[in-house]
Amino acid sequence: MKIAVCIKRVPDMDVRFKIAASGTAVDEAGLKYDMSDFDGYAAEAALQVNEKGGGGEVTALCLGPDAVQETLRKALSMGIDKAVHLKCDAVPFDGWAIAQALAAQLGGGGYDLILFGRMSIDSSNQSVGPMVAELLGLPCVTAASRLDVSGGTGKAQRELEGASETVEFPLPAVVSIDEGVARPRYPSLKGIMAAKKKPLEVKPAQLGAVTVTVTTMELPPERNAGRIIGEGPDMVPELVRLLQTEAKVL
Amino acid sequence: MAASDTTADPHLASPQLTPRPDDLFGIDAALTEEERAIRDNVRRWVDEQVLPIIGKAYLDGRSPKELVPGMAELGMFGANLPEEYGCAGLSNVAYGLIMQELERGDSGLRSLASVQGSLVMFPIFAFGSEEQKRHWLPRMARGEVIGCFGLTEPDYGSNPSGMITRARQQADGSWIINGAKMWITNGSTAHLAVIWAKTGDDTSDTSIRGFLVPTGTTGFSARDQKGKLSLRASDTSELVLADVRVPADAILPKSNGLKSPLMCLTNARYGISWGVMGAALACYEEARRYSKTRVMFNGPIGGTQIQQVRLADMLTEIVKGQLMALHVGRMKDLGTYSPVQVSILKRNNVNVATNIAREARRLLGGNGILAEYASMRHMANLESVYTYEGTHDVHSLIIGQAITGMNAF
Numbered sequence: 001m002k003i004a005v006c007i008k009r010v011p012d013m014d015v016r017f018k019i020a021a022s023g024t025a026v027d028e029a030g031l032k033y034d035m036s037d038f039d040g041y042a043a044e045a046a047l048q049v050n051e052k053g054g055g056g057e058v059t060a061l062c063l064g065p066d067a068v069q070e071t072l073r074k075a076l077s078m079g080i081d082k083a084v085h086l087k088c089d090a091v092p093f094d095g096w097a098i099a100q101a102l103a104a105q106l107g108g109g110g111y112d113l114i115l116f117g118r119m120s121i122d123s124s125n126q127s128v129g130p131m132v133a134e135l136l137g138l139p140c141v142t143a144a145s146r147l148d149v150s151g152g153t154g155k156a157q158r159e160l161e162g163a164s165e166t167v168e169f170p171l172p173a174v175v176s177i178d179e180g181v182a183r184p185r186y187p188s189l190k191g192i193m194a195a196k197k198k199p200l201e202v203k204p205a206q207l208g209a210v211t212v213t214v215t216t217m218e219l220p221p222e223r224n225a226g227r228i229i230g231e232g233p234d235m236v237p238e239l240v241r242l243l244q245t246e247a248k249v250l
Numbered sequence: 251m252a253a254s255d256t257t258a259d260p261h262l263a264s265p266q267l268t269p270r271p272d273d274l275f276g277i278d279a280a281l282t283e284e285e286r287a288i289r290d291n292v293r294r295w296v297d298e299q300v301l302p303i304i305g306k307a308y309l310d311g312r313s314p315k316e317l318v319p320g321m322a323e324l325g326m327f328g329a330n331l332p333e334e335y336g337c338a339g340l341s342n343v344a345y346g347l348i349m350q351e352l353e354r355g356d357s358g359l360r361s362l363a364s365v366q367g368s369l370v371m372f373p374i375f376a377f378g379s380e381e382q383k384r385h386w387l388p389r390m391a392r393g394e395v396i397g398c399f400g401l402t403e404p405d406y407g408s409n410p411s412g413m414i415t416r417a418r419q420q421a422d423g424s425w426i427i428n429g430a431k432m433w434i435t436n437g438s439t440a441h442l443a444v445i446w447a448k449t450g451d452d453t454s455d456t457s458i459r460g461f462l463v464p465t466g467t468t469g470f471s472a473r474d475q476k477g478k479l480s481l482r483a484s485d486t487s488e489l490v491l492a493d494v495r496v497p498a499d500a501i502l503p504k505s506n507g508l509k510s511p512l513m514c515l516t517n518a519r520y521g522i523s524w525g526v527m528g529a530a531l532a533c534y535e536e537a538r539r540y541s542k543t544r545v546m547f548n549g550p551i552g553g554t555q556i557q558q559v560r561l562a563d564m565l566t567e568i569v570k571g572q573l574m575a576l577h578v579g580r581m582k583d584l585g586t587y588s589p590v591q592v593s594i595l596k597r598n599n600v601n602v603a604t605n606i607a608r609e610a611r612r613l614l615g616g617n618g619i620l621a622e623y624a625s626m627r628h629m630a631n632l633e634s635v636y637t638y639e640g641t642h643d644v645h646s647l648i649i650g651q652a653i654t655g656m657n658a659f
Contacts, residue, residue: 015271029268034290070283077287186295189325189338189348192287 001056001149003046003113004106005080006129007039008091009064009071010122017219024214035071038117040184042177045147046115047079047185053149057081059111063101063205064091076195077187083198086205093123093214099131100208107136113154116176118143126176133174141167145180275569280576281343288344292351295324300355305621308483313358315439322393326352326363328371335375336388343579346524350572353528357631358484360525365435366390368518370397370444373460377502377510382462386442398440398465400431400489401511407433408644409659410446411455411508415491417447423498427461427491433638437487438472440465444502445491446511460502460510469494480634516589519639520582523595524575526603526635527568529628533610534564536625540614551613560609567602574598590652597645604632 011017011031018027035043043060050056060075062068063086072083086101106114114136116129126142133140144156145164154169159180187195229235229242243250269276278286299320307314321327330345331337340348345367353360371390374382389395406412415429427447437443443463450457463470469492474485502510538561541552551557578595581587607629611618618625636642647658 027268030270032270032272070287073283074287077291186320186324187287187291188323189288189291189329189340189344190333192284192291193338193340195287196284 001050001053001112002110003049003056003058003115004061004109004111005039005043005046005058005075005115006061006102006132007043007071007075007117008036008120008122009033009062009068010036010120013121019217019219024217026217033067033071035074036117036120036122038119038121038177038179040117041179041181042115042117043075043078043080044184045144045177045181046113048182049113049147049149056112059084059109061086061102061105063088063098065089069200069202072200073195074187076198076200077192078185079187079191081198083200085200085202087202088205088207092207092210093125094208094210094212095123095125095127095131096212097208097210099128099135101205102128103132103135104206105203106132112171113149114138114172114174116174118176118178129174129176136174139169139173140175141169141173142176143178144175145178147175147177147181274565277569277572277576280573281347285341285344285347288340289347289351292324292326292348293354295320296351296355300352300359304356304359304483305624305627308356308358308627309621311478311482313362313436313439313483313485317359318362318393318396321363322391325391326367327391327393328367328375328387330367331371331375331387331391335383336391337371338391341579342520342582343576346521346575346579349521349525350528350531353525354532355528356483357525357529357628357635358481360522360528361435361481361484362396364518364521364525365399366397368521369399369514370442372517373399373444373502373505373510373514374462376513377460377504377506378462379499379503381499382502386462390442395441396436396439397442397444398434398436398487398489399511399514400434400437400443400445401515402431402433404430404432404488408641410511411458413446413448413455413458415445415447417445417449417459417461417501419450419498420495425461425496425498425500427463427494427496429491431489431491433475434472434487434489435481436485437489438474438485440472443470443489445489455508456506458505458508458511460505461496461500462502463491463494463496463500467494467496480630482630512589515639516592519592519596520575520578520587522635522639523571523578523592523599526600526632527571527575529632529635530564530568530571530603530606533607533625533628534561534568536623537561537564537610537613540617540623544615557613560613564606564609567606571599571602590648593640593645593648596640597642597649600632600636601642604629604636607632 012034020027046058058080059082060072060080061084062072069085076083119126130140141156143158145159146157148155152171154173157164157166325338326348329338329340329348330342333339349360352363374386401410403413417425417427419425443465445461445463446458448457449459471490472487474487541557542550544551574595578587578591607625610625611629614623651657
């Protein structure tokens with residue numbers, strides 16, 4: 001099966017962010033970057049569909065400056081066959097502009113399945129996958145926690161609040177992947193060395209016009225330090241009183 | 251000159267760039283993209299597979315052998331040996347980074363990998379026949395065969411040339427080996443032992459040869475050494491060889507005198523020197539995290555001068571040790587390194603790692619003695635690493651001899 005996986009390079013979320021001088025983006029200094037978490041699940045899902053279904057080809061796509069090639073090589077090291085870098089100076093916030101660049105590359109590519117992560121963990125828009133589906137006129141399933149494909153039909157499971165549902169759709173289709181599919185595999189050390197020998201095509205990104213921009217970005221207010229009001233069961237009434245009157249959470 | 255031109259000149263480069271907090275000294279820039287990817291990959295594996303179980307395994311005195319298939323699948327065994335024998339064919343720097351990340355988990359786990367790769371797979375690769383290489387190396391890379399290295403004897407540790415174990419060739423060409431080995435990592439669980447023995451009647455160390463002895467061979471027995479207060483997540487055993495008969499082709503044909511096992515040790519010591527930086531990193535990271543959250547008197551202890559001095563000392567010694575290891579690793583890749591350089595590296599890095607672990611334990615206060623935290627486990631482990639593979643003192647004498655030309659052994 002011919003599968004495309006669209007991935008994004010995002011800052012490692014373990015660090016403390018600072019706002020850049022522009023006031024509209026995070027300060028990139030001192031950040032470490034990696035593949036967005038959900039995109040790792042999407043890459044794993046793509047590999048598993050072909051491993052179960054008797055082979056095929058998986059292509060990873062990533063849009064951004066040259067640095068994203070490192071993220072593409074990570075996908076290749078997991079076992080993905082080839083990569084396409086859609087080059088642009090900076091990744092716009094506007095998912096619509098990004099979706100047009102991806103659709104221009106993916107349309108006519110003969111892909112049976114186009115996978116995305118449920119959302120990127122930096123901008124959390126959850127928009128690009130469905131927009132690409134719309135542009136290509138394909139069925140779209142979001143946040144699939146399980147994906148099975150056979151005989152030109154896909155079946156996906158989605159987790160809802162307190163329930164789960166299974167949906168069926170014809171291929172080709174666009175599916176965004178949630179955690180719940182198997183955890184992304186560890187690339188083997190040989191796989192990491194082999195990744196640089198796999199094809200990585202660089203093309204200019206045909207971004208659409210940017211219509212949505214960030215005007216301000218700010219960090220949440222600092223939380224006040226906790227307060228210990230005392231110890232033991234005798235303090236419970238006072239704790240309940242403060243939770244009711246001061247914190248107003250009860 | 252335009253403003254943009256000034257930053258192109260490295261002498262005028264802006265000193266304002268913010269280094270990454272986890273790479274304060276900018277060492278990542280000295281690694282290739284593949285080396286960083288390999289390190290980060292093994293780091294993730296250790297975070298997810300080792301850290302959740304290692305504290306309990308250590309308390310139970312159990313080597314977590316269930317991790318072997320995962321280590322093999324990633325390609326950690328003999329990772330710097332060629333692909334044609336089923337290995338990953340990585341650079342020595344990449345190999346060192348794997349050791350660093352494994353020992354960030356536990357020195358015992360890194361010891362398992364060091365022995366497998368540098369002390370068993372390496373001698374088969376360097377001194378073995380083509381047949382031996384094709385038979386054993388792929389199986390060992392896949393983790394199906396675990397190896398151990400029998401050099402040290404109960405009365406011959408720092409002076410292996412005095413070893414008593416002896417192999418005598420029989421009329422039919424086979425060898426009969428008799429002797430005892432001690433402090434053998436992986437000894438009781440290994441499938442294959444590389445046994446170093448003097449051959450024939452020659453008592454000089456030039457008669458020492460290596461033998462591949464399957465541990466199921468009649469007359470071979472291994473017993474775990476009990477009561478260890480260090481490397482508790484690793485098997486350490488005593489081997490007894492009583493009239494062990496192995497075929498003529500069990501000998502490593504290219505092994506030749508004491509210098510052969512010493513070559514293996516030079517390799518292993520190189521990996522150890524990276525490894526202990528991993529243990530030091532684990533302790534430093536634990537101390538750093540703790541110092542930011544532990545409140546004493548009126549604020550986090552990380553805001554006090556005394557703990558900042560501790561952390562600054564730890565970080566400085568770690569980056570120095572890493573840079574030394576990186577330098578030797580690059581020379582090893584070029585084939586231009588020497589054993590005395592590895593002695594300088596092993597002696598320094600294990601010593602500073604031991605001190606860092608102790609300081610981290612102290613920073614953690616009373617909590618530092620609990621197995622819930624890693625520092626005291628690393629501290630106890632590193633006492634073994636300080637002693638094995640050439641004690642700190644023996645390396646001092648090797649370096650002293652290189653400096654003065656005089657032998658003080």
